Amino acid sequence: MQNIRWKVITIVVVFVTFFAVGVYPILSSWKNLPAPGWLKEKQLKLGLDLKGGVHLVLRVKTDDALRLETETEMERLREELRTRNIPVTSINSINPTQFKVEGIPPAQDAAFRQAATEVTANFDRGSGVNGTYTFTMRPNVVVNLRDEAVVQARQTIERRVNELGVTEPQIAQQGAGGDQILVQLPGVAEVERAKAIIGSPGLLELKIVERVAGSKEELMVNGQVPEGQEIVPGVSAAGDTGNLYYLVKRVAAVTGRDLRNARPSLDENNRPAVSFTLNSEGGRKFGKVSGENIGRQLAIILDGRVQSAPTLESRITTEGRISGAFTQEEVQNLSLILRSGALPASLDYLEERTIGPSLGADSIRSGVLASVVGLLLVVSFMLVYYKFSGVNAVIALTFNLVILLGLMAYIGAVMTLPGIAGFVLTMGIGVDSNVLIFERIKEELEAQRGVRASINAGFSRVFWTLVDTHVAALISCAFLFQFGTGPIRGFAVTLFIGLLSNLFTSIFVSKTLFEMVLSRRQQVATLSI
Amino acid sequence: MHIFKNTNYDFLRWRWHAIILSWIIIIAGIVVIAKNGISKGVEFAGGTVVINKFDQPVTVQQVREALDRNFPGGGQNVVVQAYGDPSQHQVMIRVPLIGAEQGQSLSVVAQQANDALKKSNVGNFSTVSTEIIGPTVGEELTRRGVWATVLSLIGILAYLAFRFQFSFGVGAVVATMHDLLITLAFLAFFRYDMTLNVIAALLTMTGYSTNDTIVIFDRIRENLRSMRRDSLDHVINVSVNQTLGRTIIVSGTALLTALALFFFGGEVLHGFAFTMVVGIITGTYSSVFIAAAIVSFWRGASPTRAAAHAPPPSTPPAVAVQPTRKQKPQRKARAS
Numbered sequence: 001m002q003n004i005r006w007k008v009i010t011i012v013v014v015f016v017t018f019f020a021v022g023v024y025p026i027l028s029s030w031k032n033l034p035a036p037g038w039l040k041e042k043q044l045k046l047g048l049d050l051k052g053g054v055h056l057v058l059r060v061k062t063d064d065a066l067r068l069e070t071e072t073e074m075e076r077l078r079e080e081l082r083t084r085n086i087p088v089t090s091i092n093s094i095n096p097t098q099f100k101v102e103g104i105p106p107a108q109d110a111a112f113r114q115a116a117t118e119v120t121a122n123f124d125r126g127s128g129v130n131g132t133y134t135f136t137m138r139p140n141v142v143v144n145l146r147d148e149a150v151v152q153a154r155q156t157i158e159r160r161v162n163e164l165g166v167t168e169p170q171i172a173q174q175g176a177g178g179d180q181i182l183v184q185l186p187g188v189a190e191v192e193r194a195k196a197i198i199g200s201p202g203l204l205e206l207k208i209v210e211r212v213a214g215s216k217e218e219l220m221v222n223g224q225v226p227e228g229q230e231i232v233p234g235v236s237a238a239g240d241t242g243n244l245y246y247l248v249k250r251v252a253a254v255t256g257r258d259l260r261n262a263r264p265s266l267d268e269n270n271r272p273a274v275s276f277t278l279n280s281e282g283g284r285k286f287g288k289v290s291g292e293n294i295g296r297q298l299a300i301i302l303d304g305r306v307q308s309a310p311t312l313e314s315r316i317t318t319e320g321r322i323s324g325a326f327t328q329e330e331v332q333n334l335s336l337i338l339r340s341g342a343l344p345a346s347l348d349y350l351e352e353r354t355i356g357p358s359l360g361a362d363s364i365r366s367g368v369l370a371s372v373v374g375l376l377l378v379v380s381f382m383l384v385y386y387k388f389s390g391v392n393a394v395i396a397l398t399f400n401l402v403i404l405l406g407l408m409a410y411i412g413a414v415m416t417l418p419g420i421a422g423f424v425l426t427m428g429i430g431v432d433s434n435v436l437i438f439e440r441i442k443e444e445l446e447a448q449r450g451v452r453a454s455i456n457a458g459f460s461r462v463f464w465t466l467v468d469t470h471v472a473a474l475i476s477c478a479f480l481f482q483f484g485t486g487p488i489r490g491f492a493v494t495l496f497i498g499l500l501s502n503l504f505t506s507i508f509v510s511k512t513l514f515e516m517v518l519s520r521r522q523q524v525a526t527l528s529i
Numbered sequence: 530m531h532i533f534k535n536t537n538y539d540f541l542r543w544r545w546h547a548i549i550l551s552w553i554i555i556i557a558g559i560v561v562i563a564k565n566g567i568s569k570g571v572e573f574a575g576g577t578v579v580i581n582k583f584d585q586p587v588t589v590q591q592v593r594e595a596l597d598r599n600f601p602g603g604g605q606n607v608v609v610q611a612y613g614d615p616s617q618h619q620v621m622i623r624v625p626l627i628g629a630e631q632g633q634s635l636s637v638v639a640q641q642a643n644d645a646l647k648k649s650n651v652g653n654f655s656t657v658s659t660e661i662i663g664p665t666v667g668e669e670l671t672r673r674g675v676w677a678t679v680l681s682l683i684g685i686l687a688y689l690a691f692r693f694q695f696s697f698g699v700g701a702v703v704a705t706m707h708d709l710l711i712t713l714a715f716l717a718f719f720r721y722d723m724t725l726n727v728i729a730a731l732l733t734m735t736g737y738s739t740n741d742t743i744v745i746f747d748r749i750r751e752n753l754r755s756m757r758r759d760s761l762d763h764v765i766n767v768s769v770n771q772t773l774g775r776t777i778i779v780s781g782t783a784l785l786t787a788l789a790l791f792f793f794g795g796e797v798l799h800g801f802a803f804t805m806v807v808g809i810i811t812g813t814y815s816s817v818f819i820a821a822a823i824v825s826f827w828r829g830a831s832p833t834r835a836a837a838h839a840p841p842p843s844t845p846p847a848v849a850v851q852p853t854r855k856q857k858p859q860r861k862a863r864a865s
Binding site: 429 | 658739781786
């Protein structure tokens with residue numbers, strides 16, 4: 001008796017706990033019942049397919065980050081060789097992780113090696129014929145840079161999404177190569193704007209202009225871009241439509257990394273512009289460069305295009321402005337992008353799904369309808385076929401439902417449409433354990449054992465069968481989770497939790513219910529099963 | 530109430546019929562797939578799906594004509610279908626991958642399709658859902674799906690080999706593979722698209738099918754200990770018969786819920802529910818007719834512990850008797 005009392009207390013406590021966490025918040029939001037805030041927070045969340053929103057998958061082109069690193073080190077070596085007066089024919093990058101130095105005079109070979117060792121620590125040096133050296137990025141550096149690029153891209157996207165003011169966004173890395181980023185924005189209507197803002201490189205560079213011309217060819221010296229310089233397309237400062245090309249220094253005076261803030265403003269002609277403030281480090285660098293170059297043009301380059309090229313009239317430290325032919329909205333977006341920082345590499349959109357809220361509502365309606373119909377069918381079958389014992393099974397089923405909802409809410413799982421399907425199937429397959437036990441009890445009863453003995457035998461004989469079936473199902477469930485993305489994961493989680501709670505209800509709850517009924521009666525001759 | 534009380538069917542006698550029937554279905558499935566290919570959902574094939582909800586009823590024909598006239602490249606490759614409940618006036622437009630769906634121009638095709646509809650004045654509509662999948666996503670999904678299936682089968686094989694014997698593991702895995710192939714065949718017969726949801730259903734179904742098989746195996750294992758004088762085949766038959774009631778009832782309840790999903794679950798879950806319905810039926814069938822037969826084949830060559838004590842196979846028991854239950858040794862965690 002004592003034993004049963006404790007079992008019943010355990011069951012009631014479990015039921016109340018899971019009901020409070022899983023079911024009550026749903027009821028309270030449905031019927032407007034009072035609920036404490038922390039409980040509302042725990043309410044089972046709906047997936048994007050039920051709530052509506054945008055689901056994007058992007059790939060970070062990590063090669064960009066490698067190329068940038070290679071070119072930076074290459075330029076650093078070029079500068080170093082110039083200061084040490086070591087002449088070479090050419091320095092060029094071959095691919096994202098390699099560059100080549102050609103034509104080092106044999107007499108200077110040792111000096112070159114010395115300089116290269118000091119400057120290019122991240123590269124392995126391979127020597128070829130005629131004073132040629134190939135520099136290859138070290139494999140561990142490649143891996144680190146790629147990882148870093150993805151992490152930085154994710155953080156930048158997080159900042160941009162937060163600035164967009166989306167509630168409960170989900171941003172995560174995924175994919176076999178680890179270079180994909182999943183962005184889920186519930187309830188976002190302006191998909192195109194969100195996509196443009198998330199995917200914009202947002203790279204701001206301020207570079208001193210060497211020369212300006214109407215075509216690329218005019219800027220070249222002997223058909224080649226002068227060393228240490230590059231040609232950037234853009235429009236003229238007046239904002240007309242003709243294309244201009246700017247020959248600028250390769251190394252930027254200041255980049256977007258030195259930005260402290262950016263905000264929409266107006267330029268001297270009252271057109272929309274973006275004002276920016278540099279941090280102290282950027283201000284120091286900018287002050288030096290602008291002071292040395294008074295009277296020359298400064299190109300303001302955004303994502304590889306010159307937006308404007310004002311003439312430096314005095315030394316400038318921390319304040320600047322980007323003007324161009326912007327609309328008000330572009331200015332808003334641009335400030336947001338600059339504030340959240342540049343992406344370390346460009347992004348590729350792999351996948352886009354938009355689910356309208358009406359479609360989500362339809363899915364919920366049909367999912368719930370199917371669940372209710374399915375459950376009613378199972379419940380009525382169990383009651384008809386197993387009579388009084390069927391009540392036991394239905395109670396176990398209800399428990400299973402409540403525990404499943406409660407656990408999912410507790411771990412913050414997301415309910416998706418396949419999740420609802422998993423829910424119904426868990427119930428349909430979940431009565432399996434009860435059926436297994438009941439059929440065994442029937443067999444034992446037919447073998448003319450007493451009711452008590454039959455029930456005990458039924459439960460104990462079936463115990464290991466239940467363990468085996470559940471473990472096998474959990475194994476395939478684990479792989480389903482591993483494989484899945486988004487909604488499928490929700491489904492796997494539902495099944496997984498359902499299996500665990502089923503084991504508990506069928507073995508513990510069901511048995512205790514039988515014991516409770518039996519303990520009320522001294523002599524039990526028949527069992528309604 | 531008690532169905533299948535004390536049944537005494539000789540299931541193993543029908544194993545050849547069952548195996549031939551299964552092969553016919555599987556081969557027919559392979560032929561259909563070879564001829565038509567597996568129709569892949571947009572997640573796997575890539576491309577664009579737009580679902581538009583119109584203010585008034587429109588016919589698929591109207592939408593198709595609009596696309597033929599105004600969609601760049603014409604509408605011959607475009608699939609147009611009514612979507613969901615007819616009262617919602619929803620139309621699904623699916624355009625196969627054309628190569629432009631990458632980077633910033635990912636949504637170009639969706640835009641063009643909607644522009645074509647607007648230009649043709651088919652009626653006012655709003656887009657309720659867009660799904661655009663680039664070319665690289667499908668390959669990775671396929672690879673991961675195949676791996677998940679293979680690994681979960683290996684996992685189940687290993688677990689059953691550990692808990693039972695290797696031959697039981699083989700029986701369960703062969704039965705599960707059988708169910709997968711049969712279900713794939715039916716998906717091909719009824720031209721269901723291979724979508725993520727269908728893959729999820731396939732994997733769930735494998736779990737369900739092994740579940741069914743394990744219950745029978747467990748009974749065989751138990752009976753092997755109490756019926757040491759009987760042949761393995763006889764033990765198998767008795768065990769399948771003893772668990773028959775449970776097998777049918779559980780398949781019945783599972784089938785009820787799967788059918789509820791099929792009829793009421795809405796458009797999105799259709800493929801999922803269909804897969805589950807077929808999977809549950811074939812899973813039950815294979816547990817009864819295939820799984821134990823495989824164990825019997827596998828161990829047929831070498832005498833098993835039960836068979837070693839049994840009379841020679843030439844004189845099978847004339848009447849299969851329900852085994853008299855003696856006091857059995859308390860079951861241990863590790864059986865064989």
